Amino acid sequence: MGATATSLAESRREGSGSRQLRPYLLTLPAILLTVGIIYPFLLGAYYSFQNRTATRPNPSWVGLRNYERIFENDTFYKSVLVTLEFAVVATAVETVLGTGVALLLARSTLITRIFERFLILPLMIAPIIATIMWRVMMQPSIGILSYVLSPIGLRGFAWTDTPLNAFISIVLIDAWTYTPFVALLVLAGLRSLPRAPFEAAAVEGARFWFTFRNLTLPMLWPYILVAVIFRFMDSLKVFDVVYGLTQGGPGDALMTLQVRAYQEAIPFSNYSRGLAYMLILWVFVYLASTVLVRILGRAQARAAGV
Amino acid sequence: MAQTEARRLQSAGVQVTTDAETRQVTWGARLLQWFLDLLTLAYFAFALFPLVWMFLLSLKPQSELYSTYFRFSPTLDGYRAVLGIGGTEEIPFLRFFFNSLVVSVGAVAVSLLVGLPAAYAFARWKFRGSESLLFTLLSFRFAPELMVIVPLYVIYQRIHLFDTRLGLVWVYQLITLPLIVWILRSYFQDLTPELEQAALLDGYSRTQAFIKIVLPLVRPGLAAAGLLAFIFAWNAFAFPFVLTGSNAQTVTVGALSFLGGAIPRYNLTAAAALISLVPPLILALFIQRFLVRGLTFGAVKG
Numbered sequence: 171m172g173a174t175a176t177s178l179a180e181s182r183r184e185g186s187g188s189r190q191l192r193p194y195l196l197t198l199p200a201i202l203l204t205v206g207i208i209y210p211f212l213l214g215a216y217y218s219f220q221n222r223t224a225t226r227p228n229p230s231w232v233g234l235r236n237y238e239r240i241f242e243n244d245t246f247y248k249s250v251l252v253t254l255e256f257a258v259v260a261t262a263v264e265t266v267l268g269t270g271v272a273l274l275l276a277r278s279t280l281i282t283r284i285f286e287r288f289l290i291l292p293l294m295i296a297p298i299i300a301t302i303m304w305r306v307m308m309q310p311s312i313g314i315l316s317y318v319l320s321p322i323g324l325r326g327f328a329w330t331d332t333p334l335n336a337f338i339s340i341v342l343i344d345a346w347t348y349t350p351f352v353a354l355l356v357l358a359g360l361r362s363l364p365r366a367p368f369e370a371a372a373v374e375g376a377r378f379w380f381t382f383r384n385l386t387l388p389m390l391w392p393y394i395l396v397a398v399i400f401r402f403m404d405s406l407k408v409f410d411v412v413y414g415l416t417q418g419g420p421g422d423a424l425m426t427l428q429v430r431a432y433q434e435a436i437p438f439s440n441y442s443r444g445l446a447y448m449l450i451l452w453v454f455v456y457l458a459s460t461v462l463v464r465i466l467g468r469a470q471a472r473a474a475g476v
Numbered sequence: 477m478a479q480t481e482a483r484r485l486q487s488a489g490v491q492v493t494t495d496a497e498t499r500q501v502t503w504g505a506r507l508l509q510w511f512l513d514l515l516t517l518a519y520f521a522f523a524l525f526p527l528v529w530m531f532l533l534s535l536k537p538q539s540e541l542y543s544t545y546f547r548f549s550p551t552l553d554g555y556r557a558v559l560g561i562g563g564t565e566e567i568p569f570l571r572f573f574f575n576s577l578v579v580s581v582g583a584v585a586v587s588l589l590v591g592l593p594a595a596y597a598f599a600r601w602k603f604r605g606s607e608s609l610l611f612t613l614l615s616f617r618f619a620p621e622l623m624v625i626v627p628l629y630v631i632y633q634r635i636h637l638f639d640t641r642l643g644l645v646w647v648y649q650l651i652t653l654p655l656i657v658w659i660l661r662s663y664f665q666d667l668t669p670e671l672e673q674a675a676l677l678d679g680y681s682r683t684q685a686f687i688k689i690v691l692p693l694v695r696p697g698l699a700a701a702g703l704l705a706f707i708f709a710w711n712a713f714a715f716p717f718v719l720t721g722s723n724a725q726t727v728t729v730g731a732l733s734f735l736g737g738a739i740p741r742y743n744l745t746a747a748a749a750l751i752s753l754v755p756p757l758i759l760a761l762f763i764q765r766f767l768v769r770g771l772t773f774g775a776v777k778g
Binding site: 192193194196197199200201203204206207208210211213214215217222267270271274275277279280281282285287288289290291292293294295296297298299300302303304305306307309311312314317318346349350351354355358359393396400403404406407409410414427428431432435436441444445448449451452455456459 | 520752
């Protein structure tokens with residue numbers, strides 16, 4: 171922010187009109203492009219108050235009817251529930267596992283030095299490609315997964331046949347892809363921690379758990395929170411993993427909001443209904459982001475105060 | 477670790493100078509490290525096994541697909557079939573690969589061209605509307621894709637952009653532009669404005685100062701932002717899935733279609749999946765150091 175202050179003073183000194191226009195000229199192309207993306211978004215919001223389908227040539231304004239239909243229907247609440255369940259469980263699993271992996275990799279041993287470079291691989295693979303790979307591994311006929319896991323009693327495990335199994339499977343795939351994201355962030359946090367407090371704790375004879383709970387965790391908290399925010403908001407709009415594995419099945423057990431919206435809008439050609447679902451999801455994401463960003467701000471302030 | 481433990485004991489009033497005791501502590505610490513190494517190995521077995529297995533599967537001949545797990549006579553037939561060498565292709569995967577390449581490069585090029593000056597302006601001047609513009613861009617990162625895809629599906633069919641690469645380049649700006657603007661802005665912010673002021677005093681114009689002084693300094697950031705944006709564009713699925721048909725389809729959508737059909741051909745699926753994850757993985761190697769900053773839009777400097 172210091173930079174901004176200097177440049178403000180500078181631009182005042184430079185004075186003339188064309189110079190004050192400079193930031194606007196530089197951002198103009200970006201503004202135009204942004205408008206090119208916001209326009210369909212606003213149009214989509216407008217469509218959600220119409221009865222627009224693929225076959226209706228002249229759609230008309232129907233007010234809140236799409237939303238009333240959605241709120242009257244049980245399928246909506248099922249979708250909201252499974253979306254929230256997935257977001258909470260996947261984020262929790264990835265946060266705990268990712269933090270654990272980061273703590274393991276923060277040590278320097280032969281093993282960590284060899285394997286650290288492989289950490290980012292799953293993260294750089296398209297989620298849909300990851301899902302395809304796991305789906306093949308979960309096939310009953312050739313699937314390697316049940317075979318490999320037969321020592322722990324998973325021989326013949328039906329990975330996608332029941333709602334619970336399918337839910338576990340999408341969490342597993344999502345965790346495979348995104349645990350490195352959390353680990354990478356927390357590892358960066360661990361490596362930026364100041365040494366002095368830890369040395370002091372060691373000299374004082376603090377036990378590992380004491381140091382971890384009272385020193386490591388509070389100082390890492392801002393990093394973990396950034397990871398949680400990104401993961402939670404992305405999980406709310408999960409599409410690739412669910413669609414790629416079961417298309418929302420078995421039955422409609424995994425119809426998360428974005429998969430449901432896709433089904434309404436594209437295969438069922440009811441654009442307006444699908445977009446109403448999307449606008450509701452957007453409100454969820456917006457509320458979640460507001461709350462989480464506020465928590466993050468507080469955590470960063472507290473960590474800086476330490 | 478052993479030292480720490482010794483110090484801990486010492487401060488607790490325990491004599492640690494005897495040899496036997498020191499050896500005991502060392503062994504305990506070493507055992508702990510071995511255990512933690514074992515956990516590390518377990519995680520990486522989980523993380524890397526799917527890739528290894530896909531590689532094996534992609535080399536399996538169709539005839540041995542269902543009969544064995546690990547022992548088989550490897551063949552490149554799967555790759556030949558996927559790439560249409562020998563005229564056996566059912567799904568034009570090579571064209572999808574080319575589409576992915578063109579669309580991702582195009583999207584990143586547009587975003588860099590437009591985003592570079594904008595990021596510089598955002599980093600150097602606070603002007604009316606700059607904050608809300610930045611946050612609008614950030615909100616794209618978290619917008620549910622279909623909110624934009626469905627209306628575009630309607631518009632594109634009307635203006636003949638459906639199933640075109642240009643149509644994808646446009647919608648991919650939702651992915652690439654916010655990423656590039658936010659990352660580059662954080663790199664520009666790391667440079668003191670005194671750099672440009674010194675250049676101005678030396679008689680450079682603002683444009684010259686930017687090109688000759690500032691740009692070379694952010695070149696690593698520029699490369700990292702561009703490559704990361706490319707990876708995300710390449711990996712996109714929902715956009716090409718809804719907005720393309722057979723013409724402009726990308727590898728992410730194409731790979732999924734190997735699982736469709738009456739007889740899913742898992743060896744071809746594996747080959748297609750592997751082919752489509754090679755470009756992002758190779759590029760990722762070059763930007764490992766910048767990933768933390770890139771993935772968090774500059775929120776964490778890493």
